[in-house]
Amino acid sequence: xxxxxxxxxxxxxxxxxxxxxxxxxxxxxxxxxxxxxxxxxxxxxxxxxxxxxxxxxxxxxxxxxxxxxxxxxxxxxxxxxxxxxxxxxxxxxxxxxxxxxxxxxxxxxxxxxxxxxxxxxxxxxxxxxxxxxxxxxxxxxxxxxxxxxxxxxxxxxxxxxxxxxxxxxxxxxxxxxxxxxxxxxxxxxxxxxxxxxxxxxxxxxxxxxxxxxxxxxxxxxxxxxxxxxxxxxxxxxxxxxxxxxxxxxxxxxxxxxxxxxxxxxxxxxxxxxx
Amino acid sequence: xxxxxxxxxxxxxxxxxxxxxxxxxxxxxxxxxxxxxxxxxxxxxxxxxxxxxxxxxxxxxxxxxxxxxxxxxxxxxxxxxxxxxxxxxxxxxxxxxxxxxxxxxxxxxxxxxxxxxxxxxxxxxxxxxxxxxxxxxxxxxxxxxxxxxxxxxxxxxxxxxxxxxxxxxxxxxxxxxxxxxxxxxxxxxxxxxxxxxxxxxxxxxxxxxxxxxxxxxxxxxxxxxxxxxxxxxxxxxxxxxxxxxxxxxxxxxxxxxxxxxxxxxxxxxxxxxxxxxxxxx
Amino acid sequence: xxxxxxxxxxxxxxxxxxxxxxxxxxxxxxxxxxxxxxxxxxxxxxxxxxxxxxxxxxxxxxxxxxxxxxxxxxxxxxxxxxxxxxxxxxxxxxxxxxxxxxxxxxxxxxxxxxxxxxxxxxxxxxxxxxxxxxxxxxxxxxxxxxxxxxxxxxxxxxxxxxxxxxxxxxxxxxxxxxxxxxxxxxxxxxxxxxxxxxxxxxxxxxxxxxxxxxxxxxxxxxxxxxxxxxxxxxxxxxxxxxxxxxxxxxxxxxxxxxxxxxxx
Numbered sequence: 001x002x003x004x005x006x007x008x009x010x011x012x013x014x015x016x017x018x019x020x021x022x023x024x025x026x027x028x029x030x031x032x033x034x035x036x037x038x039x040x041x042x043x044x045x046x047x048x049x050x051x052x053x054x055x056x057x058x059x060x061x062x063x064x065x066x067x068x069x070x071x072x073x074x075x076x077x078x079x080x081x082x083x084x085x086x087x088x089x090x091x092x093x094x095x096x097x098x099x100x101x102x103x104x105x106x107x108x109x110x111x112x113x114x115x116x117x118x119x120x121x122x123x124x125x126x127x128x129x130x131x132x133x134x135x136x137x138x139x140x141x142x143x144x145x146x147x148x149x150x151x152x153x154x155x156x157x158x159x160x161x162x163x164x165x166x167x168x169x170x171x172x173x174x175x176x177x178x179x180x181x182x183x184x185x186x187x188x189x190x191x192x193x194x195x196x197x198x199x200x201x202x203x204x205x206x207x208x209x210x211x212x213x214x215x216x217x218x219x220x221x222x223x224x225x226x227x228x229x230x231x232x233x234x235x236x237x238x239x240x241x242x243x244x245x246x247x248x249x250x251x252x253x254x255x256x257x258x259x260x261x262x263x264x265x266x267x268x269x270x271x272x273x274x
Numbered sequence: 275x276x277x278x279x280x281x282x283x284x285x286x287x288x289x290x291x292x293x294x295x296x297x298x299x300x301x302x303x304x305x306x307x308x309x310x311x312x313x314x315x316x317x318x319x320x321x322x323x324x325x326x327x328x329x330x331x332x333x334x335x336x337x338x339x340x341x342x343x344x345x346x347x348x349x350x351x352x353x354x355x356x357x358x359x360x361x362x363x364x365x366x367x368x369x370x371x372x373x374x375x376x377x378x379x380x381x382x383x384x385x386x387x388x389x390x391x392x393x394x395x396x397x398x399x400x401x402x403x404x405x406x407x408x409x410x411x412x413x414x415x416x417x418x419x420x421x422x423x424x425x426x427x428x429x430x431x432x433x434x435x436x437x438x439x440x441x442x443x444x445x446x447x448x449x450x451x452x453x454x455x456x457x458x459x460x461x462x463x464x465x466x467x468x469x470x471x472x473x474x475x476x477x478x479x480x481x482x483x484x485x486x487x488x489x490x491x492x493x494x495x496x497x498x499x500x501x502x503x504x505x506x507x508x509x510x511x512x513x514x515x516x517x518x519x520x521x522x523x524x525x526x527x528x529x530x531x532x533x534x535x536x537x538x539x540x541x542x543x544x545x546x547x548x549x550x551x552x553x554x555x
Numbered sequence: 556x557x558x559x560x561x562x563x564x565x566x567x568x569x570x571x572x573x574x575x576x577x578x579x580x581x582x583x584x585x586x587x588x589x590x591x592x593x594x595x596x597x598x599x600x601x602x603x604x605x606x607x608x609x610x611x612x613x614x615x616x617x618x619x620x621x622x623x624x625x626x627x628x629x630x631x632x633x634x635x636x637x638x639x640x641x642x643x644x645x646x647x648x649x650x651x652x653x654x655x656x657x658x659x660x661x662x663x664x665x666x667x668x669x670x671x672x673x674x675x676x677x678x679x680x681x682x683x684x685x686x687x688x689x690x691x692x693x694x695x696x697x698x699x700x701x702x703x704x705x706x707x708x709x710x711x712x713x714x715x716x717x718x719x720x721x722x723x724x725x726x727x728x729x730x731x732x733x734x735x736x737x738x739x740x741x742x743x744x745x746x747x748x749x750x751x752x753x754x755x756x757x758x759x760x761x762x763x764x765x766x767x768x769x770x771x772x773x774x775x776x777x778x779x780x781x782x783x784x785x786x787x788x789x790x791x792x793x794x795x796x797x798x799x800x801x802x803x804x805x806x807x808x809x810x811x812x813x814x815x816x817x818x819x
Contacts, residue, residue: 008629018625021634029642032654040653044660051664055410059672068415071440076414084418087404087411088620089636090665094401095616096640098609103647105605122594126602133606141614147560150567155603156373158574163600164337164370165773166582172525172770173586175763176291177284180532184540189752194537196756197763198530204477204500204764206305207523223710230760231310232714234484234497237753240718242485243681244725244747250678257670260663285810288586289803295767295774296796341772342765369611398615406669422619457677465676477765481757488718489684491677498761499768517779518771525767 045263052261054079054086105130133160196233203230276546279539287532294528298520305519309504312487316472316494317353317508319446325358327445328438332459333375334367339452339476340374345502345515346474347378347450353509355386355393359445360434362420363396366408367453372399372424391423392433398424405455409462413441441467446493450474456483460491474501569784576781579773580802587806685722687715721750 009017035043058079068074068081109123133155140152185191202208203226212225222228259265309317323329331350335343354361363379365371376396379388388394397420400408411419416438417430429435437443441463447470449456456473464471470493475483477498486492496502499522502515578596585593621637624630642658645651691712697703707715727740728747735741777799782791 006632009631010629014629014631017629017631018634021631022638025635025638029651029654032657033651044653044657047657048660048664048667051661052668053664055665055668056671057668059669059675071415071442074414074440080414084411084415087407087419088421089639090404090407090662091401091616092621092633092636093640093662094403095612095621096637097643098612100643100646102605102609103644105601119594122598125595126598129599129602130606130609131602133603134610137607137610138613141610141618146564150563153567154570154574156370156607158571159578159599160370160603160607161337161340162575162578162776163582163596163603165340165769165776166579167597167600168338169341169766169769169773170582170585172766173284173288173291175766176287176529176532179529179763180282180287180536181284183533183536185537189749192749192752193756193759194533196753197759198533200757200760201526201530201763204498204760205523205526206307206503206519207527209307210305227308227310233753233757234481235311235488236714236718237721237750238481238757239484239488240685240722241725241747241751241754242482243488243685244722244729246485246678246681247726248729250674254670254674257667261667261670281814283810283814285587285807289807291770292774292799292803295771296778296799299775299778299792300796339765339769341769344772369608369615372611372615399611401612401616406673407665410669410672424615426619461673461676465680466672477761477768478758480761481754485681489681491680498764499771500764514772514775518768518775521771521774522764522767525771526763529763529767 048263049261052257054082056261058083129159196237199226200230200233202226203228203233276539276542279535280543290528291525294524295521298524299517301520303520306507307500307504307519309508310497310501312484312495312497313501313504313508314494315487316496317505319470319472319493320350320353320357320359323357323359323445327359328443329354329359329361329446329448330444330463331361331363331375332447332449332451332455333363333365333371334449334451334453334455335374336368336370336452337374341518342476342499342502343450343452343474344374344378345499345506345513345518346496347375348382348513349502349505349509349511349515350448350450350474350496351378352382352386352511353505355382355388356509358393361394362429362434363394364420365399366402366405366458367451367455368402369399372396376424391427395429395432395434396424397429398422402455405458406462409458413463413467416440416443441469444469447471448474450496452476452479454479454482456486456492460486464491572781572784576777579777587809685719687718688712689716689719721747721753725750 032043058077061077061079063075063077063080066074066076066080074080105126109126112123113120113127136148136151136155140148183194185194202211208226212227215221215225223232256265331354333343333347335347351361363372363375365375379390379394379396382388383390383394390396408419417435420429420435423429423432444463444467447459447463449459449471451473452475456471456475459471463469471491472494473483473486473492474496475498477500480495480497483492483495487495496505499515499518502513503519506513506516578599581592581596584590621633625633639658643655646655688707689712691707691709692704694706695701695704724743724747726747727735727743728745728751730740730744735744778792778795779788782793782795785791786794
């Protein structure tokens with residue numbers, strides 16, 4: 001920020017600038033509150049449009065040589081210098097919103113705890129572990145001594161990592177159960193799915209690769225090795241299907257983005273006048 | 275027999291799976307697996323980089339996918355250290371990634387004579403919802419956008435960042451992830467800055483990523499723990515992926531067996547029903 | 556108290572393994588059936604993960620990017636992004652709720668504005684990459700006008716042709732905005748549906764690998780990391796395996812008994 005207005009202020013004077021910035025923000029919110037109910041939707045749509053305008057124009061407008069401190073051969077347009085401060089701006093905004101999820105969880109578990117129902121003990125466990133992890137991580141940052149580092153390690157390496165890893169690994173058991181009970185070949189397509197899955201599985205394990213290791217490493221018969229079949233399935237049969245789906249997704253995403261940007265999207269969220 | 279197969283409780287299957295995974299750990303059976311083309315491409319890419327090249331290494335994984343992403347991260351970091359490449363770690367998808375990657379780099383740094391701040395740096399974690407904006411800004415000005423490392427030091431003052439100004443100064447981008455975070459790297463760094471990019475992904479995400487491999491947007495890829503296994507063999511090291519190889523093999527064979535057994539039971543049931551309806555008529 | 560810190564430093568590596576094993580076995584209790592122990596660990600996990608995320612939002616983002624520049628360097632304009640972020644919380648105040656929607660709308664717009672670059676760098680490069688050579692040829696040397704082109708074998712040419720056929724067929728399967736009456740379109744859509752089975756089979760096979768890798772990591776931890784701490788690197792894994800077998804035997808006995816009772 002090199003403008004004469006946006007310059008850092010140190011010393012006691014900075015409190016006046018902080019107060020001024022807060023007052024200005026409150027004024028903006030006050031002025032927004034004065035907007036009549038029937039015009040609020042249009043204000044929201046305008047904000048959406050202005051938000052989209054920045055990145056859209058920055059990408060679409062022609063670029064020219066702009067020598068910067070970082071890169072003397074830099075190509076950009078008049079919006080490019082604002083990318084970096086805007087990147088920092090959005091990081092701060094999104095980090096500040098982390099409390100939304102926390103408030104929601106505290107509301108849910110706090111209510112359960114107050115009501116002292118049969119699951120209140122679990123809510124207490126949640127709140128205690130939340131507070132402990134928060135405290136220990138912040139303490140480690142503020143007072144990085146050996147004790148705090150060890151407390152942190154106990155909770156992070158001992159508890160959090162083990163719980164997270166185990167939670168996801170439980171799915172492996174359900175896969176075994178599903179493989180036995182649910183994976184039924186009732187149609188030609190299901191047969192093809194099953195055969196492909198088995199070939200991929202055999203090609204990705206050492207024993208499967210060993211089973212066809214007697215086949216030559218070159219020549220036509222080489223292509224019957226399980227790992228070669230698996231590689232072929234993934235790169236030559238699976239990839240074009242995924243690409244076809246990606247084309248649809250890409251064009252669809254662009255269309256939806258345009259609709260949102262231009263305020264054409266319909267639905268309860270977009271039509272609510274607030 | 276059919277009745278037993280139909281009424282087999284799922285907990286017997288769970289027990290079989292635990293045995294299939296646990297028992298092979300007690301048998302040291304060396305097995306070589308040939309590297310697939312995607313693994314070879316990634317290996318060759320890192321091998322081709324001259325010493326001192328700078329790599330942006332995204333660690334977008336958590337303990338939930340550490341069975342696959344940790345061996346991948348370990349093997350790639352070891353290769354980069356062996357090749358004397360500079361690298362910066364960053365995490366978006368999960369805050370745990372910052373600490374997990376830091377632990378891996380610290381674990382191996384003394385073995386290869388690496389020093390934090392001089393040969394590698396950890397920029398820490400940034401909010402996932404702002405990843406695209408961050409990467410777009412990073413492409414323009416690395417030092418200002420990265421800001422500080424995890425110890426609070428300004429990255430601009432660190433020797434490791436010397437000569438790195440914009441995204442075009444990266445020699446390679448690697449993202450080890452269990453999510454689709456690599457797509458943001460492709461959209462905002464790899465494409466605009468024309469920097470080669472490689473990926474270490476969980477096997478679940480790999481089929482989708484092969485599309486990018488075919489189009490050239492990815493220069494190489496490690497496909498799950500199997501990719502890490504292949505890479506360890508190329509580097510001549512025995513890491514976690516190699517240790518897990520036999521267990522994975524037996525567990526897979528169990529799954530295949532269960533699928534075939536389940537379908538066998540279905541066929542037996544159908545035959546019985548046909549016989550029963552045939553007898554009645 | 557002065558002896559606590561050295562004791563903790565010595566004990567931490569062991570405590571980490573014991574806590575990890577306790578958490579792992581506690582979580583795996585759900586395999587027997589849904590129970591309160593599992594739910595307890597589930598809630599502890601949620602609490603730890605949430606607390607960690609909140610802490611890092613401060614230590615890794617707000618502290619270095621907002622607080623330090625604002626307080627130490629006097630960059631007063633950083634008040635504004637915080638105010639914008641706090642506007643999200645106005646959702647809890649009915650009269651001011653619409654301002655949170657204004658801010659959400661602004662950032663939705665930002666995401667939408669980025670879509671052009673996303674499309675240009677993600678989807679667009681895949682289009683020329685989809686046009687592949689289908690006639691085998693020898694290598695072509697580099698010229699002033701074009702780069703060197705490697706040789707294309709018959710097998711690769713066939714693969715390329717198959718790639719494009721699969722791509723077109725799968726794309727035609729997803730044409731839902733008009734009825735697929737023409738026999739060519741109908742046929743290609745049907746073939747596309749079959750080709751999708753390759754993808755689904757590949758995804759299933761890959762998912763199996765992914766989940767088993769996670770389980771293998773946990774069993775490796777229990778046997779070789781925790782086991783080694785319990786009984787040394789030689790006997791520890793065996794002790795843990797024996798313990799796992801005993802636990803499984805007890806569980807399966809209970810399961811068998813319950814099944815007998817139900818049958819009776």
